[in-house]
Amino acid sequence: MVRGRLWRRADPSLPEARRRDLVAELMAARRAVRAAKAAERTGSPDAAGALASARGAVDAAKVALGERGPVWWTDGAPDENRRMVRNTAYAGWFAGLGGTKPGSDTKPGEGPGPGPVSGGAPSPK
Secondary structure (H helix, E strand, C coil): CECCECCECCCCCCCHHHHHHHHHHHHHHHHHHHHHHHHHHCCCCCHHHHHHHHHHHHHHHHHHHCCCCCCCCCCCCCCCCCCEHHHCCCHHHHHCCCCCCCCCCCCCCCCCCCCCECCCCCCCC
16 A cells, blocks of 8 residues: 555565566566656657557556456455555555554555555455
């Protein structure tokens, strides 16, 4: 969770070597986005195509990691990625944590916790 918004975590069933490779691809793609934006600011004629390509690479890496695309969990919990926690089935769980302020970047609780979203909310009943 970041600033009160839920974000899906990477699929924990990915083998560590595969996850590491995908994270490296994601970081390279993000650097390519940054470079394409810089080229766009200087008026490069190829910048728009490079930016679209780089953003496509970011999306592909995130889908492969399980952070976007089809859900990887099997408990039937809905995908509440990118939603404000207060507007989800996890609102009660979050309110019960105490010690976390809405809008902060702190992760509630210690450890990964149960559940498919970053921050470890339990599956709604």
